[in-house]
Amino acid sequence: MDIAIGPRPPRNAEADPRSKFRAGKPPIGGWLPGLAFTPTQTVVLNTIVDHLIPGGDGFPAPSEVNVVAFFGKYLPPDGQEPRWFPFIGEVEFKGRLDALGEDFNGADPTDQIETLQLMEQRDPVFFHRLRDLTYYAYYSRPPVIAAINKNLEAGKDLRNSPQPYGYSDTMDDWNDQLFNNVQGSYTRTEDVRPVELPDALRGTRNNHKVEGGLSV
Amino acid sequence: MTRSNETDVLVIGAGAGGAAVSKRLSDDGIKVICLEQGDWLHPLDHPHLYDGWELERIRSWDWHSNVRQFPEDYPTTGNAAPMMMNGVGGSTLHYAGAWPRFKPVDFRKGTEHGVEGTIDWPISYEDLEPFYAINDAEIGVARRVGDPGNPPRPEGWGPASRGGKIGNKMGAGFNKLGWHWWPADNAILTREKDTRLSCNDCGFCLGGCPRGSIASTDVTYWPKAIRNGVDLRTNARVEKVNVKNGKATGATYIDRLTGERHEITAKIVVMAANAIGTPRLLLMSAQPGHPDGLANSNGLVGRHLMFHSWSFEDFWFDEPLDGFKGPEPAVSYSQQFYDTNTDRGFVNGFSLQVGTALGPANSALGTNTGNTAPWGPGHRKFFNDHFARHALVYVQGEDLPVATNRVTLETDIVDSSGLPVPHVHYELHENDRRLIEWGRARALEAAHAAGTVIDTASTGIGGVDGPPPGWHIMGTCRMGNTPEDSVTNKWNQTWDVPNLFITDASSLPTGAAVNPTSTLQAVAVRAAEYIKRRFPEIVGQKVTPSNTDAPGF
Numbered sequence: 093m094d095i096a097i098g099p100r101p102p103r104n105a106e107a108d109p110r111s112k113f114r115a116g117k118p119p120i121g122g123w124l125p126g127l128a129f130t131p132t133q134t135v136v137l138n139t140i141v142d143h144l145i146p147g148g149d150g151f152p153a154p155s156e157v158n159v160v161a162f163f164g165k166y167l168p169p170d171g172q173e174p175r176w177f178p179f180i181g182e183v184e185f186k187g188r189l190d191a192l193g194e195d196f197n198g199a200d201p202t203d204q205i206e207t208l209q210l211m212e213q214r215d216p217v218f219f220h221r222l223r224d225l226t227y228y229a230y231y232s233r234p235p236v237i238a239a240i241n242k243n244l245e246a247g248k249d250l251r252n253s254p255q256p257y258g259y260s261d262t263m264d265d266w267n268d269q270l271f272n273n274v275q276g277s278y279t280r281t282e283d284v285r286p287v288e289l290p291d292a293l294r295g296t297r298n299n300h301k302v303e304g305g306l307s308v
Numbered sequence: 309m310t311r312s313n314e315t316d317v318l319v320i321g322a323g324a325g326g327a328a329v330s331k332r333l334s335d336d337g338i339k340v341i342c343l344e345q346g347d348w349l350h351p352l353d354h355p356h357l358y359d360g361w362e363l364e365r366i367r368s369w370d371w372h373s374n375v376r377q378f379p380e381d382y383p384t385t386g387n388a389a390p391m392m393m394n395g396v397g398g399s400t401l402h403y404a405g406a407w408p409r410f411k412p413v414d415f416r417k418g419t420e421h422g423v424e425g426t427i428d429w430p431i432s433y434e435d436l437e438p439f440y441a442i443n444d445a446e447i448g449v450a451r452r453v454g455d456p457g458n459p460p461r462p463e464g465w466g467p468a469s470r471g472g473k474i475g476n477k478m479g480a481g482f483n484k485l486g487w488h489w490w491p492a493d494n495a496i497l498t499r500e501k502d503t504r505l506s507c508n509d510c511g512f513c514l515g516g517c518p519r520g521s522i523a524s525t526d527v528t529y530w531p532k533a534i535r536n537g538v539d540l541r542t543n544a545r546v547e548k549v550n551v552k553n554g555k556a557t558g559a560t561y562i563d564r565l566t567g568e569r570h571e572i573t574a575k576i577v578v579m580a581a582n583a584i585g586t587p588r589l590l591l592m593s594a595q596p597g598h599p600d601g602l603a604n605s606n607g608l609v610g611r612h613l614m615f616h617s618w619s620f621e622d623f624w625f626d627e628p629l630d631g632f633k634g635p636e637p638a639v640s641y642s643q644q645f646y647d648t649n650t651d652r653g654f655v656n657g658f659s660l661q662v663g664t665a666l667g668p669a670n671s672a673l674g675t676n677t678g679n680t681a682p683w684g685p686g687h688r689k690f691f692n693d694h695f696a697r698h699a700l701v702y703v704q705g706e707d708l709p710v711a712t713n714r715v716t717l718e719t720d721i722v723d724s725s726g727l728p729v730p731h732v733h734y735e736l737h738e739n740d741r742r743l744i745e746w747g748r749a750r751a752l753e754a755a756h757a758a759g760t761v762i763d764t765a766s767t768g769i770g771g772v773d774g775p776p777p778g779w780h781i782m783g784t785c786r787m788g789n790t791p792e793d794s795v796t797n798k799w800n801q802t803w804d805v806p807n808l809f810i811t812d813a814s815s816l817p818t819g820a821a822v823n824p825t826s827t828l829q830a831v832a833v834r835a836a837e838y839i840k841r842r843f844p845e846i847v848g849q850k851v852t853p854s855n856t857d858a859p860g861f
Binding site: 121237245260263286 | 363367489669
């Protein structure tokens with residue numbers, strides 16, 4: 093049976109049959125416009141991330157570079173199954189922030205850190221997702237990239253993203269003098285010979301016969 | 309207007325092998341339909357411009373389909389994590405583009421040791437070399453000629469990718485030890501070609517390439533194949549390869565957009581669905597006369613799965629190394645320990661492949677080996693000491709083809725079209741464990757020769773708490789010498805069904821100790837050339853000829 097094809101454009105964007113696949117993929121860059129957090133939730137989250145990556149030594153604190161907004165994009169909104177990293181949805185995540193709430197916000201920093209240490213011990217899966225998302229978020233922020241540029245010789249050329257500029261302008265080429273000393277050889281086809289097997293492999297040689305008498 | 313469902317050659321899969329076959333056949337006017345269950349990728353589908361680009365690597369660009377869970381993907385079960393992509397380009401959409409060739413000895417491992425399922429290839433390096441060269445020209449290889457550790461190779465389309473500080477540092481270390489090394493050949497443009505931009509050393513190769521610099525087949529073979537008239541059908545998931553009277557007649561596919569089934573009829577069918585997908589589909593195609601699946605009368609379909617044996621060794625030095633720049637997976641390689649030396653207690657050998665890291669988040673999160681920056685007061689010092697002072701050495705070993713490492717069908721779990729998914733079982737052979745353990749010590753030796761190492765970390769043998777990375781999937785429908793030792797003859801023609809060919813990495817009898825795509829694609833080009841030249845004879849064959857009796861070129 094042949095298939096009819098022709099100029100039959102979809103009536104609207106929703107009619108494009110590919111559109112049904114979009115919901116089955118995580119949007120690159122996260123879900124827009126991103127989750128909104130309550131003031132209390134925001135303070136809890138900023139407090140946590142500031143303990144995870146303390147500012148100083150020329151680097152901003154996470155709370156100063158809006159790490160919370162990055163969280164908001166990568167936490168799936170309510171109704172979206174958390175199938176991808178960080179594998180936790182809006183309702184559960186906000187619920188965890190609410191559980192910490194004002195008690196956490198008002199606690200002494202030493203007690204806040206102890207709370208996080210307990211969380212790391214008792215719920216390592218959640219804690220590590222929280223930590224990892226914090227690291228991804230913080231090191232994506234332009235002010236942090238600028239701090240790396242300014243404070244680390246190794247990072248002076250780092251850009252906010254790999255494209256569009258790349259690094260050809262600052263990438264070293266090969267030192268051609270190195271190639272004067274390179275050694276090497278290879279075994280030619282006609283020089284391949286059977287080896288004596290190590291003791292541990294004796295008896296493991298297979299019995300495949302080769303047409304034309306090439307081997308074994 | 310209608311679209312014909314009859315063709316000369318049906319190709320299943322639009323990745324490395326399927327694209328090469330489709331283009332080469334259509335160069336000479338052979339009518340080709342290619343079925344691909346994925347779709348085209350847009351340059352902005354890559355994460356390189358997003359602030360969350362490092363996170364996307366474990367999300368929308370994760371290598372494992374079970375993590376990605378795209379509608380076009382199919383899940384796998386078992387103890388391994390095969391890394392695959394579905395789309396026009398297949399797994400070349402996110403591959404390294406590392407482009408070494410197998411060495412002559414790799415084609416004679418049966419002669420050399422024959423351990424477990426190891427056999428000689430039915431062809432030699434010299435047989436394959438012309439097709440390596442054709443394929444290199446098609447994809448635009450970046451190369452520095454003169455490697456004393458390999459047979460001479462032709463000039464590249466462009467020079468080798470720049471080595472950066474890491475390449476020069478590790479090169480000096482290898483020289484100090486008197487070990488072989490050389491800049492990696494890469495399927496990455498260092499000079500513009502067609503509509504593809506040359507690499508700008510952005511450092512993020514394993515998320516695909518929005519510039520088209522990396523030779524994924526959507527930007528290399530497919531534009532030309534489509535201009536040749538190949539009918540490439542996307543979102544076309546093959547359900548079954550059909551056979552009648554001992555000959556393949558075509559395949560039935562499900563249009564994922566409409567859910568409708570269609571049947572393609574073809575004089576020749578070429579499988580190129582990768583070393584998981586091809587055996588899966590052959591096993592799914594059990595039918596009268598082929599109760600155990602197509603081309604599987606000897607029970608070898610799905611067996612002898614190889615992934616390479618691996619360890620990732622991260623080294624941090626006391627100076628900046630710009631690890632966020634340049635070709636991520638392959639700056640250079642040492643093949644000092646490539647050949648078998650049984651005094652070491654194992655057969656086969658390995659490459660030490662030098663790579664880089666990514667950006668600051670990846671550095672904080674442990675680079676390649678879980679060496680994660682602590683949270684709290686120690687975070688800043690750890691990060692500042694480690695970021696961009698790093699070199700990665702992959703210990704990439706040749707793993708033995710073991711019959712019990714295999715792909716089978718999982719009958720209880722299905723993909724989004726209701727088709728059974730593959731079950732993948734893989735265990736490292738003890739020989740391969742010993743090989744990698746020995747290789748890890750050599751990687752450390754090389755790092756110390758290169759400079760002052762301030763920290764090290766390793767995945768150990770087989771990755772962090774798991775089987776080896778399954779990103780080189782090989783051997784599950786291998787070509788061979790007799791109908792007893794293999795699934796196809798030396799022309800990639802299945803022993804059971806003469807007009808059914810297999811041209812992906814499942815056809816490789818051994819995996820060597822290097823990245824396999826240049827070799828699988830050379831094999832595919834060679835098979836296409838054979839089909840092209842011998843089309844009438846192949847179509848008329850009722851029995852697959854032996855390697856001796858096959859008409860050859």
